[in-house]
Amino acid sequence: MMENFDLTALTQTYLIPWGINIVLALVIFIVGRIVVNIIASIVRKLLGRAKMDDILIDFISSILRTALLLFVIIAALDQLGVDTTSLIALLGAAGLAVGLALQGSLQNFASGVMLIVFRPFKAGDFVEAGGVSGVVEKISIFSTMMRTGDNREIIIPNGSIYGGTITNFSARETRRIDMVFGIGYDDDIKKAHEILRKLSDSDDRILKDPEVTIAVAELADSSVNFVVRPWVKSGDYWAVKFDFTEKVKLTFDEQGISIPYPQMDVHTTKS
Numbered sequence: 001m002m003e004n005f006d007l008t009a010l011t012q013t014y015l016i017p018w019g020i021n022i023v024l025a026l027v028i029f030i031v032g033r034i035v036v037n038i039i040a041s042i043v044r045k046l047l048g049r050a051k052m053d054d055i056l057i058d059f060i061s062s063i064l065r066t067a068l069l070l071f072v073i074i075a076a077l078d079q080l081g082v083d084t085t086s087l088i089a090l091l092g093a094a095g096l097a098v099g100l101a102l103q104g105s106l107q108n109f110a111s112g113v114m115l116i117v118f119r120p121f122k123a124g125d126f127v128e129a130g131g132v133s134g135v136v137e138k139i140s141i142f143s144t145m146m147r148t149g150d151n152r153e154i155i156i157p158n159g160s161i162y163g164g165t166i167t168n169f170s171a172r173e174t175r176r177i178d179m180v181f182g183i184g185y186d187d188d189i190k191k192a193h194e195i196l197r198k199l200s201d202s203d204d205r206i207l208k209d210p211e212v213t214i215a216v217a218e219l220a221d222s223s224v225n226f227v228v229r230p231w232v233k234s235g236d237y238w239a240v241k242f243d244f245t246e247k248v249k250l251t252f253d254e255q256g257i258s259i260p261y262p263q264m265d266v267h268t269t270k271s
Contacts, residue, residue, distance in 0.1 A: 025079040032072030040065040052117075111162035112141040125170035130160040174207065175234050177241050181248055182223030184258040189216065189224060192257050196228055199247050205240050206230040223260045 040061050047057045116139060121127045125136050127146075132154050134146035144161055146154050169175065183192045193214060200212045213229040232240045252259055 021080055025076040028079055029072060029076040032075065033069065036065055036068040036072060039068060107159040108142045108157045111158035112139070112143075114162055115139060115144070115158055116141075120166050121168045121171070125168055127169065128167040130156040130164060132156060169237075170234055173234060174231050175237050176229055176231050177237060177244075179228045179241065179245065180217070180225050181228060181252075182220065182225045182259060183252070184260045185224060187224070187257050191255065192226065192252070195251050195255060195257065196226060196248065199244065199251060200228065200230055203230075203240065203244065205232055205236045207232060222262045 043064055044057055044061045047060060115121075121129070121136055123136050123138060126134070127136055129144075132146055132148070134148040134152075134154060136144065137147050137153070138145040141158075143155050143157050146156060148154060181192075181196070183189070193216075196214050197212075200206050200214070206212060207230070210231050212231070213227065215227055216224060217227040218225040228244070230240065230244070249259065251257075
């Protein structure tokens with residue numbers, strides 16, 4: 001039996017071709033992996049120069065590296081004689097199944113990419129989005145973390161944010177405060193107007209340009225309503241609003257200007 005064993009034929013028919021294929025497959029994998037890392041590094045630098053968000057840079061680089069590495073592995077397996085057609089079909093079917101199972105997560109992911117690319121807000125902005133108002137703490141691929149005024153931490157899916165209206169209160173350097181103050185019909189309108197003007201002029205946080213709007217806006221059922229609309233820096237909005245409201249009440253009390261509450265005069269007649 002050993003006499004029928006042809007080592008030379010075995011070597012030339014199987015060992016040498018298989019050895020060459022294995023070596024070539026390793027070369028394809030090693031060189032391909034090096035090339036993938038180089039390409040991913042170049043893409044990362046280009047995205048960094050474009051001043052894109054670090055989260056998006058990391059994500060794009062990771063996806064690109066994974067996709068290219070998968071291509072290298074398929075090329076190496078093809079060199080070994082493995083039927084990669086069925087493997088590609090299997091990967092496609094698995095990808096479809098995962099996509100259907102994670103449909104909600106993919107929506108949040110797509111919305112996260114859009115939020116990072118178009119940047120309707122950034123960390124530190126005070127926004128109203130997804131039915132929540134608060135300061136943006138962190139923007140990730142799938143969700144956004146916000147801190148409310150009472151220091152609660154709320155995590156909102158990005159799909160809920162990007163699919164609705166986003167109000168960014170920090171997008172502009174200045175904001176207008178809209179306030180309404182009512183006085184009695186028997187009070188001196190000119191005196192009330194002068195008090196409101198002096199209070200606005202005495203607050204250094206209120207901007208001179210644009211000028212403060214102070215005017216009689218409505219003759220209501222129980223009061224004459226003044227509108228006061230000063231412009232302030234966005235960071236001073238609530239402090240000025242609260243302080244100004246308190247000063248108006250105290251000054252009106254000192255100057256004898258009433259702030260009426262809803263009331264009704266009832267007249268009776270004798271029949």
